Amino acid sequence: MRSEPLHSFSDHVWQVSSAQFSTCSNYLVTGGWDKSVTVYEVSELKSLFKLSPAHSQPITCVKWINKNIVTCSADKTAALWDTSNGLQLTLFTGHSGWVMSCDITDSNITTVSWDTTLAIWDPHRSSPLATMAGHVAGVWDCASFQSSQVIASASEDCTLRLWDRRTATSFATLAGGHEDSVLSVCWPAAPEFVLASGSTDCTVLLWDTRTCKPLTKVESHTDSVKELVPLPHKPGVIASIGDNTLKLWDTSDTSNIKLLGSRCFPTDLECVAVSPDRVSHVCGGVNSTSYLSLFVGVDEEAHQRATDRYNSAMSRLNDEDASHLSSFSRPQTPHPPAPRYIPREPPRGQSHASSSHVTSSHASSSHVTSSHVTALEETLPTNGNVTSSSYVTALEETLPTLGGDTSTPALETPPGCKRESSCSDSGVDVTSLSVC
Secondary structure (H helix, E strand, C coil), X not given: CCCCCCEEECCCCCCEEEEEECCCXXXXXXXXXCCEEEEEEHHHCEEEEEECCCCCCCEEEEEEECCEEXXXXXXXXXXXXXXXXXXXXXXXXXXXXXXXXXXXXXXXXXXXXXXXXXXXXXXXXXXXXXXXXXXXXXXXXXXECCCCCEEEXXXXXXXXXXXXXXXXEEEEEECCCCCCCEEEEECCCCCCCEEEEEECCCEEEEEECCCCEEEEEEECCCCCCCEEEECCCCCCEEEEEECXXXXXXXXXXXXCCEEEEEEECCCXXXXXXXXXXXXXXXXXXXXXCEXXXXXXXXXXXXXXXXXXXXXXXXXXXXXXXXXXXXXXXXCCCCCCCCCCCCCCCCCHHHCCCCCCCCCCCCCCECCCCCCXXXXXXXXXXXXXXXXXXXXXXXXXXXXXXXXXXXXXXXXXXXXXXXXXXXXXXXXXXXXXXXXX
């Protein structure tokens, strides 16, 4: 990867805690501790609109759901926003702790919280369809398996859990691999049974979900591994961020995680987003800046086209007031002076965790400005409106026979970091749950 970022966005006041590209790769949404959310037209290197404030407390996660945006916040809520007018469509209430992250599957939303639970939501309902309990400390992150029925969660209690969304229950616990809080989780997609996790112990670890045992671990960063993301259409390759570096890993050989490349940034990183076309990626920093960079070697022709397009956009920006953002009508709250660094972790009083140190996973912010909203509506891929998805139908589907009792009993005390896996002796083949 090239050593210097191609472009930087500086529309946030505090650290950028979450970012995601749209499915067409043309748009980017970011959220930060200044409580604002900004949407960018990436090819033009400009801000389209800003929601501010989207929440009363820092935003911890932002995700696209069709053409709209989901935000999670330290105010213990999540929200769905209409990108055509900046209006809040649904406010999701039900968690009693910071809502740390979310995942979108089949037009349903799964959130994880510092109250130790996961919740499943219909985009049009303010109350959860189901709440899933099992962790004994705050939950940092979650990621759905490709079947959309299995979701993995990463927790402050040093463990990961696998859940079946249809029954809203945990069927396996992955423990004994990390020596500290598990902050991030993703499915590398190759092999299908492998799950990757990142921790405050500075490591990336691969798990075999059939046996719930660790496969291999690599000392990946000099600080907590704050986020892991798979590269689209590149099975087995994942990106990790920690300290001030982004690293790419090849996990296809489960006995040997290979470093493919790394890039350093001028600040510690909080989040990373990879474009679905695999041409570019964005890293959000604690210095309130989002850095746009291009991948090298994935597709040289596409890389050159993107470079030319961005160079042309930067030339146009030299003749424009690129810092101007028109806002949707919304009461504005003056920002206090930005501190050098804001702690990432939720207040310790909200967690049952016993570990001594925690670092947060995501946070976001919200302002709204709209000049190219019409263009945004026309260009984003049409996947249909956000429609109420029938969770009842999903519940009516039955799980394949897993063999034996795969439920994981509730733990009476916080598991030690060295706790052995509590997966059933028969093991669980996650790939067998791929019911579409």
